[in-house]
Amino acid sequence: MSKQNLITDNNFDNGDAFYAELTEAHRDINSQQSERLNARLVLLLANHIGAGTVLSEAIKIASDVTTEASPSIQKSAE
Amino acid sequence: MLKTYTNPVYDYVRSSDQSGEAITHHPVIIVGAGPCGLAAALDFAQQGVNTIVLDDNNTVSVGSRAICFAKRTLEIVDRYGCAAPMVAKGITWQKGKVFFKQDQIYDFDLLPQSGHKQPAFINLQQYYFEEYMVNRAAELPAIDLRWQHRVSHVDAQAEQTLITVETADGPYQMSCDYLLVADGANSKIRDLLGLESKGQVFQDRFLIADVVMKPDFPTERWFWFDPPFHPNQSVLLHAQADDVWRIDFQLGWDADPEEEKKEENIRPRIEAMLGKEVEFELEWASVYTFQCRKMDNYIKNRVIFMGDAAHQVSPFGARGANGGLQSVENLAWKITRILRKDAPQALLETYNTERQHGAEENILNSTRATDFITPKNAISRVFRDETLRLAEHYAFARSLVNSGRLSLPCDYQSSAIISADNFSAGIKPGYVCQDAPIAINGKADWLLSQLGNRFVLLINSDDSPPELLQNLNEIATDLDILELTTSKIGDNTLHDCQGLVAERYQLEPGQSYLIRPDQYVAARFQQTTVGDVSTALHKALGFELNEGK
Numbered sequence: 247m248s249k250q251n252l253i254t255d256n257n258f259d260n261g262d263a264f265y266a267e268l269t270e271a272h273r274d275i276n277s278q279q280s281e282r283l284n285a286r287l288v289l290l291l292a293n294h295i296g297a298g299t300v301l302s303e304a305i306k307i308a309s310d311v312t313t314e315a316s317p318s319i320q321k322s323a324e
Numbered sequence: 325m326l327k328t329y330t331n332p333v334y335d336y337v338r339s340s341d342q343s344g345e346a347i348t349h350h351p352v353i354i355v356g357a358g359p360c361g362l363a364a365a366l367d368f369a370q371q372g373v374n375t376i377v378l379d380d381n382n383t384v385s386v387g388s389r390a391i392c393f394a395k396r397t398l399e400i401v402d403r404y405g406c407a408a409p410m411v412a413k414g415i416t417w418q419k420g421k422v423f424f425k426q427d428q429i430y431d432f433d434l435l436p437q438s439g440h441k442q443p444a445f446i447n448l449q450q451y452y453f454e455e456y457m458v459n460r461a462a463e464l465p466a467i468d469l470r471w472q473h474r475v476s477h478v479d480a481q482a483e484q485t486l487i488t489v490e491t492a493d494g495p496y497q498m499s500c501d502y503l504l505v506a507d508g509a510n511s512k513i514r515d516l517l518g519l520e521s522k523g524q525v526f527q528d529r530f531l532i533a534d535v536v537m538k539p540d541f542p543t544e545r546w547f548w549f550d551p552p553f554h555p556n557q558s559v560l561l562h563a564q565a566d567d568v569w570r571i572d573f574q575l576g577w578d579a580d581p582e583e584e585k586k587e588e589n590i591r592p593r594i595e596a597m598l599g600k601e602v603e604f605e606l607e608w609a610s611v612y613t614f615q616c617r618k619m620d621n622y623i624k625n626r627v628i629f630m631g632d633a634a635h636q637v638s639p640f641g642a643r644g645a646n647g648g649l650q651s652v653e654n655l656a657w658k659i660t661r662i663l664r665k666d667a668p669q670a671l672l673e674t675y676n677t678e679r680q681h682g683a684e685e686n687i688l689n690s691t692r693a694t695d696f697i698t699p700k701n702a703i704s705r706v707f708r709d710e711t712l713r714l715a716e717h718y719a720f721a722r723s724l725v726n727s728g729r730l731s732l733p734c735d736y737q738s739s740a741i742i743s744a745d746n747f748s749a750g751i752k753p754g755y756v757c758q759d760a761p762i763a764i765n766g767k768a769d770w771l772l773s774q775l776g777n778r779f780v781l782l783i784n785s786d787d788s789p790p791e792l793l794q795n796l797n798e799i800a801t802d803l804d805i806l807e808l809t810t811s812k813i814g815d816n817t818l819h820d821c822q823g824l825v826a827e828r829y830q831l832e833p834g835q836s837y838l839i840r841p842d843q844y845v846a847a848r849f850q851q852t853t854v855g856d857v858s859t860a861l862h863k864a865l866g867f868e869l870n871e872g873k
Contacts, residue, residue, distance in 0.1 A: 281703070285710040293720040 360631030366404035367656035380474035384454035392642035414446030420545035511633035523617025537604035635683035640728035657841035671866030743847035750830035783836035
């Protein structure tokens with residue numbers, strides 16, 4: 247397998263702060279607005295990364311069904 | 325409905341092949357006198373091959389149809405000797421605006437590089453494009469253009485093709501070494517031979533309305549996404565010659581083409597867009613759907629498909645006629661050399677491989693534009709709309725806005741007849757040559773005007789020994805040595821008067837480019853030797869292909 251370019255080890259300087267900021271940005275908006283916010287975020291960050299190989303790897307990993315929560319976990323979370 | 329243009333009427337003329345005696349044989353017969361068929365005849369004429377062009381109609385395009393001709397296309401038709409009237413008549417443009425909902429989100433200027441003979445783009449109705457090619461063909465005795473001669477039967481034999489042609493005087497037969505088919509997207513000859521063009525039909529309809537008006541806005545390309553006057557759809561406005569403006573309304577799949585074509589239904593759309601005070605006359609209207617498709621193989625024995633018959637794209641990005649002409653120029657020089665026995669039969673297959681690659685690139689670009697303009701589901705629509713919103717303020721997002729990537733010639737880097745190399749500077753093998761101003765015999769001229777129709781070795785001959793130049797000259801009659809010098813200025817040597825050849829080609833003393841008859845770089849040499857040039861020429865002619873040995 248060829249070397250992966252996408253960083254999947256921890257690379258945040260402050261992960262907790264980012265996570266809080268992200269969820270805070272979505273707190274008071276409806277899901278349609280959230281969808282639009284997420285789209286803008288993806289576009290902005292994708293441009294910042296720029297490299298096509300890195301972006302492809304990220305899309306592949308994000309599309310991989312095995313990283314999605316299993317139905318039983320989703321149910322218990324409700 | 326046409327008011328600004330009257331279609332010429334070309335008479336049926338009985339030909340000497342209709343004597344009713346023996347079946348006459350010709351090297352090349354071309355079916356279809358549209359942009360590609362005419363271009364093919366003109367290309368062969370430049371290379372000394374006689375052609376017959378058969379067309380079932382008696383005039384050029386009815387309606388404006390293809391309107392956007394790219395620089396490469398103008399360079400090709402300049403080689404044929406008919407770019408000047410097109411550029412003079414056409415609208416040269418380089419600016420545009422993009423709108424989203426009620427706002428202009430940005431404007432652009434293509435800022436074409438200076439020092440090229442041809443402009444980046446012209447807009448010109450297809451009927452003018454064809455008419456000027458017909459006029460040029462009439463000047464060339466090598467072209468026998470026959471109107472109202474309809475091919476009704478094709479027998480594609482292994483090494484020649486037999487055709488039956490219907491005319492007002494009854495049918496006649498001819499045979500040919502090569503039958504070139506450019507009879508359009510719904511090619512009848514493709515059907516006759518049981519061949520298919522496969523791909524994707526887009527579930528959308530577009531209304532073309534050509535209107536005559538004298539508005540006070542500039543001749544720019546204006547594109548609207550989801551404007552208030554035509555909600556949820558896109559609209560394009562672009563100028564053509566004779567104060568004709570192309571307006572393209574996206575209608576959606578459910579629109580009724582017959583209803584939409586009616587003037588009483590078109591008028592309110594245009595009034596909503598331009599305002600009731602703008603006076604206009606409707607010139608021509610058409611409702612179309614489009615497809616992106618191609619044949620898996622453009623060649624069946626000695627029958628070869630070109631243009632929309634071979635590969636068809638959506639109109640976004642102007643890749644139909646522009647891509648078609650690139651296919652034509654790729655084919656003509658190859659058949660010419662096979663007919664002259666300067667190249668093996670195997671060279672023909674490289675038309676298929678190189679232009680399959682070209683068509684794939686055009687279809688890919690045109691499909692991406694179509695998907696951006698018509699998002700396929702709700703989330704695609706969200707991404708599209710947010711891209712447009714970001715584009716108003718952020719440059720990066722403008723690069724994602726896709727209302728058609730403008731046609732550029734594709735490269736043949738990985739072609740089996742291109743000698744690839746690892747140098748990064750200059751123009752890589754497999755890429756088309758770039759124009760530059762030069763002087764020759766004391767007169768200002770253009771580099772591309774010195775290239776084409778035969779192989780050229782463009783060499784910086786500063787410090788080159790005369791014996792080398794003499795020996796290079798003797799490699800082949802189909803190879804001309806073109807010297808570029810900064811020091812000595814002899815007869816027929818190019819003077820790089822503005823230094824732009826040096827800049828674009830990075831051509832140092834002793835270095836050279838081997839350039840194909842279609843002005844593509846076949847190989848280049850850091851140190852020019854007779855052996856290396858001969859080998860690359862041999863390869864470019866297909867002698868190293870499997871069946872070419």
